[in-house]
Amino acid sequence: MRESWQERFAETPDVLLGARHQRTIVPVLDFAVGGDEFVTMAGPCSVETERQLMATAYHVLGAGARVLRGGAFKPRTSPYSFHGLGLEGLKLLAKAREATGLAVVTEVMSECDVQMVAEYADILQIGSRSMENYTLLEAAARSGRPILLKRGMVATIADYLHSAQVILSNGNPHVILCERGIRTFETAMRNTFDAAGIALLKEVTHLPVIADPSHASGHRDLVPALARIGVAAGADGLIVEVHPDPDKAWSDGEQSLDFAEFDAMMDDLAPWIALREHTWGRRHTAGARALEAVG
């Protein structure tokens, strides 16, 4: 007999969608991730200057984003690259939230920084390179803040679910999953976008799933197409890198959209998002009925 997803991922029972766990909706300020609203998170890879951050925050707000992203602590492949403004960056993010009403998501890299980052951020981001750092996951979980858990670049879906399980087991139900591309033999793009992974995660888990087309592709001209694919695969939202002048960005400029490109992407996505909202209600009602039937 065919192995069910429940059997295949039996080691991580708390993340699985089933009679015991209906859809998780993560509340953030005055909205929610994983509900009927498609949530866009956007902003620079790194917080650089007040001018850069404020201009980006106002712009992405105007184009429909709900969450401002921006790294204050940056994990970088090279030890010689810019590693972020640290506390100063967190303060700028908080200032941008105050000015715009956008929620803030930012990465925390070390368990020693969890308390400080949680003071300034509405959502704590666990980066791809930290996905299996269970000490960090435990500390982040205990902060009580929602966690944006990015998939490790060499993590299988089972590995990924283990990490989500660690957060749930530490008393924090508010986990948002994020597919950001995985390493494969393909080298033309920075990573390989695992759209099927999004569909699978939506099928087997009750957690919200968002797509990161920026890190998945590494090229700004591919970002709108991957965003569209993410919506079609069933993602609940997006996290996208946007910069006022991408060629001068201190990190990830080659994959960052400028303001006009971000506007165009959001316009192009509108009909796809409307389609998602149309089917969302139906899928969720059908899902709820199926769950009732299994008890």
Ligand code: PEP
């Ligand atoms: C980022 O969001 O800028 C980042 C470093 O992402 P990832 O952890 O997915 O590489």
Ligand code: MN
């Ligand atoms: Mn980045």
